[in-house]
Amino acid sequence: MxxxxxxxxxxxxxxxxxxxxxxxxxxxxxxxxxxxxxxxxxxxxxxxxxxxxxxxxxxxxxxxxxxxxxxxxxxxxxxxxxxxxxxxxxxxxxxxxxxxxxxxxxxxxxxxxxxxxxxxxxxxxxxxxxxxxxxxxxxxxxxxxxxxxxxxxxxxxxxxxxxxxxxxxxxxxxxxxxxxxxxxxxxxxxxxxxxxxxxxxxxxxxxxxxxxxxxxxxxxxxxxxxxxxxxxxxxxxxxxxxxxxxxxxxxxxxxxxxxxxxxxxxxxxxxxxxxxxxxxxxxxxxxxxxxxxxxxxxxxxxxxxxxxxxxxxxxxxxxxxxxxxxxxxxxxxxxxxxxxxxxxxxxxxxxxxxxxxxxxxxxxxxxxxxxxxxxxxxxxxxxxxxxxxxxxxxxxxxxxxLAIPSTAGPASTSVIMGQVPGATTQAAPPPAPGAMALGSSPRTSRAGAPVDQVASITPDPLAAKQDASLQNASCHVDLVSSTPKACVHGKPDSTTRVALVGDSHADHWIPALRGAAETNDWRLATYTKSGCPFLTAEISLDDRPYASCTEWNRRVRAELLGADRPDILITTHSVYPVRGEPESRSQSAMARELRKTWSSLIAEKLPVVVLRDTPLHLKDIAECVSENLKRLTRCAAPRAAALRLGGGPAQEEAAKGLTGVHLIDLNDWICPANRCAPVIGGVLVWRDAHHLTATYSATLAPRLGTALKPAIAEL
Known part of the structure; x- marks a missing residue:
């Protein structure tokens, strides 16, 4: 060259x-x-x-x-x-x-x-x-x-x-x-x-x-x-x-x-x-x-x-x-x-x-x-x-x-409007309520409407990519490995045993699930792998067969049905193509394979809870916020389009009429208005285009715990 x-x-x-x-x-x-x-x-x-x-x-x-x-x-x-x-x-x-x-x-x-x-x-x-x-x-x-x-x-x-x-x-x-x-x-x-x-x-x-x-x-x-x-x-x-x-x-x-x-x-x-x-x-x-x-x-x-x-x-x-x-x-x-x-x-x-x-x-x-x-x-x-x-x-x-202003730890860092991101402040802002600011009627709450400017943002948008639970490599499997890594949260000896399985979209629910498990004395075991939904069928990743995902799924399934069997399985994922299926039938193929996967678990007397996938945006929200601190509405994407792009439609289709599957949709507390506000209750909702910040996820713990109780009560 x-x-x-x-x-x-x-x-x-x-x-x-x-x-x-x-x-x-x-x-x-x-x-x-x-x-x-x-x-x-x-x-x-x-x-x-x-x-x-x-x-x-x-x-x-x-x-x-x-x-x-x-x-x-x-x-x-x-x-x-x-x-x-x-x-x-x-x-x-x-x-x-x-x-x-x-x-x-x-x-x-x-x-x-x-x-x-x-x-x-x-x-x-x-x-x-x-x-x-x-x-x-x-x-x-x-x-x-x-x-x-x-x-x-x-x-x-x-x-x-x-x-x-x-x-x-x-x-x-x-x-x-x-x-x-x-x-x-x-x-x-x-x-x-x-x-x-x-x-x-x-x-x-x-x-x-x-x-x-x-x-x-x-x-x-x-x-x-x-x-x-x-x-x-x-x-x-x-x-x-x-x-x-x-x-x-x-x-x-x-x-x-x-x-x-x-x-x-x-x-x-x-x-x-x-x-x-x-x-x-x-x-x-x-x-x-x-x-x-x-x-x-x-x-x-x-x-x-x-x-x-x-x-x-x-x-x-x-x-x-x-x-x-x-x-x-x-x-x-x-x-x-x-x-x-x-x-x-x-x-x-x-x-x-x-x-x-x-x-x-x-x-x-x-x-x-x-x-x-x-x-x-x-x-x-x-x-x-x-x-x-x-x-x-x-x-x-x-x-x-070296000239870039440094930021503190992602969980405690915030931007106070009117100050340079990363600059030292005299006093930390009070804890931000995040999703809790929406109350019990999020769709009508003024706190969920996009606005141009807020008093402070937690975490700092420049540090948002680090505000993620999957940064703990000991609990999350990368793209290459097929060996499951289980981490336990909540009460280890609880009689209510919950397992979370899925990709990074399952992983970003861990702060919320961990909070719910601690509040309700549940035992929570997590199994997550990058780019890998819980599915028996083979998927493609970047037009390649994702063999390590298929093997990881096989091994996780064996653990779930083995001696460490949970009382209930929680799963979710982003959107993926099923291997060998044309793009025109991608959603229906995924719904079909999800239904097969969940049905096989129900046949083994293992109830399934599906967390409806979160919105998927076409741009990096944290990056947009960092550039538009006084025009945050530029980062607010239409709710309908963002919900349609993710894995949610296939999940809804697969769960329809399937006994033993509970579909939980908390997107009213994630994108409550007709346009998804990038900051709610002082907390940055997204760390990129489609992953929740760990900080915002943690504020969803009470809502998620409440939504899970009916399914757990049926055990």
Whole structure:
């Protein structure tokens, strides 16, 4: 992704340059590959802009990986052939002066965009994202967040596109060292060096591809981690090793294969509709297609894709593709944060506008640094420049983080209107009543109506994401594990044994249930898992089969019907697709499977209480509140739409007429008015778009206890 056109003149195959330099041999500038870089970045940009016909635009990243593997391996092999050794100082100096100045510029600019356009609630996360990006570790941070159900539902990071650059640089920490070792062996044997190089690439590619095939179908973190991506770069490296042999392919063979490769890349962007399964079998299309264009382009000559890819407009876009890739995403995220959800036309306008800073970066930062005679002649100086750029970007992120006002613990922190969030106050506000302010008739209570401003808000909206019971990892199962974790609340030896089972929407009821259990001397056992409803059927998560959820459900069911059997089961969940069911029948399929699950428990003499799912909003309420402390009504969503979007409709359909199931709906105390007030009784209701704050949940304890008593009385 980050290879300058000038480096083509240095890149030579491990054997003599093939003929037809105009069509692009590995030892000459190849306009077709420069054009291929343009294709790759345009696929990414158009995909991010939301072009409906390019759902798989993200395959442009796979194209970049293969191209980078080819180019860098070609440079390394050239140096081995010409000098008989590799200089790691020279290699990393070239990488540093090529990549780091532009990256540091964009990362610092990203912090500026964050300050002016992103909500304050995202500032801290963005600062750490910039630090991770500067250190080329963003892919591992993204991988961790993809397994964190709470983080996975956050707005996209303004620096998340740096993950692919991190993958490349991590690969180049390994490959040159392995190549040095293989080159040493080749010199001692004095023959078979190409075979040794291919063997080295196979040592990387085969385990990497095997691991990708194993984990990609079910593990969302597989998309980002280096271990599943290295085979794509190694594939490009293999083309570089065999470039001379491939350049001798008959034109009648090379022309159709090269064109077929380009067509396959385009078809992949059109036909692949999800990142699920990447980079496994689905990634073979864009990677092998790119490999075919590179491999057979020289033999195909002007009759091949070079006819299209070698044209000047595409070549120019390919030249600035690195800067274009760096700039487009921060501008898209900043525009979205400022103007709201962007339509396709608006997003395309932002993407097009990103070409301006990209071109300026290319001409005034990239080119002057990488063409500097001083830095070229003195590689250690280039390394120092790179180190300064990395440290500057990381330090900027750290200073940005330190400059953010700190907040206290989420349960006790509040915002007093007229003060800066996070500032020290002289006296804490009195305890906020939350749902208790609504009285017994919430739908007519003035306390539930949205207003522009309130005296204080608990918790501080900037700390709301931490105001959640699932932060206790010992009591909540993450996306990966299938081992149930039960936690007991209330009176352990009570004769009334209650169990709560479900996903994070069950988890956010724990403060309310815990309060009710303590008041009524119940024993409450909780079993919760991220993104996993209590259901015997298999569901999908991010278009992947959620196998750990299915297994977790099986094990929890065994515990519920075993020696630790409760007297009554309470469950709830958000909305999920049933595996194998079309989207048009999603609700009816879920209702059908819920009914089956509950009926099987009733047959085992275990009564079921279903807490009707809470409203689901289309925006992060805590984030909205933090930005609109004096216009809170901007954060009030229509009640009917919010209730319709969650898992409630399927629950209502499933519970209808089913003996032994009690459906409890407390949404009148959560969204009492026709528009859901973000703050009720001085308490922030939502910590994101669809989870209650633990503080507000706790204020629902008396209402929930009262609602549960009839069901418990029937035992």
């Amino acid at each position: 980050a290879i300058p056109a000038e480096m083509w003149t240095q890149a030579r195959a491990a054997a003599p340059t093939p003929p037809k330099p105009a069509s692009g041999g590995s030892g000459s500038f190849r306009g077709d590959i420069e054009g291929m870089r343009a294709v790759a970045v345009l696929l990414v940009l158009l995909g991010h802009a939301g072009i409906h016909h390019l759902p798989g635009g993200f395959v442009g990243v796979d194209v970049f990986f293969v191209i980078s593997g080819f180019l860098i391996t070609g440079l390394l092999l050239t140096e081995l052939d010409q000098r008989g050794r590799l200089s790691l100082v020279d290699f990393y100096a070239r990488r540093a002066k090529r990549l780091l100045p532009a990256a540091a510029t964009v990362l610092v600019a990203t912090l500026v965009l964050t300050y002016y356009f992103l909500p304050r609630g995202r500032w801290s996360t963005t600062a750490w994202d910039v630090i991770a990006s500067a250190c080329y570790a963003m892919n591992w941070r993204m991988a961790g967040q993809s397994l964190d159900y709470v983080a996975a539902n956050d707005a996209p990071s303004i620096a998340q596109h740096f993950w692919s650059l991190a993958v490349e640089e991590q690969f180049y920490l390994v490959w040159p060292l392995l190549l040095i070792a293989l080159g040493w062996v080749a010199r001692r044997r004095a023959r078979g060096r190409h075979g040794l190089y291919l063997f080295g690439l196979a040592l990387i590619a085969v385990p990497s591809f095997g691991w990708a095939l194993r984990v990609s179908p079910t593990d969302p973190s597989a998309y980002y981690v280096t271990t599943t991506r290295m085979w794509e770069l190694a594939l490009g490296g293999a083309i570089a090793v065999t470039a001379t042999w491939l350049s001798r392919s008959p034109r009648l063979v090379a022309v159709p294969l090269a064109w077929a490769g380009l067509i396959v890349v385009g078809a992949s962007a059109v036909l692949i509709r999800t990142e699920a399964g990447f980079p496994g079998y689905a990634a073979l299309g864009p990677t092998l297609g790119t490999a075919a264009v590179i491999a057979f382009g020289p033999a195909a000559g002007r009759a091949g894709p070079a006819l299209l890819l070698g044209r000047q407009p595409l070549r120019y876009v390919g030249g600035i593709s690195y800067s274009l890739y760096l700039w487009h995403w921060p501008l898209l995220i900043a525009a979205q944060a400022h103007f709201g959800e962007l339509g396709v036309v608006a997003a395309l306008a932002v993407v097009a506008a990103s070409a301006i800073p990209a071109a300026l970066t290319y001409h005034f930062i990239e080119n002057p640094v990488r063409r500097s005679p001083t830095l070229t002649a003195r590689p250690p100086a280039a390394l120092r420049v790179g180190a300064v750029c990395t440290c500057a970007a990381a330090l900027a992120g750290l200073l940005f983080q």
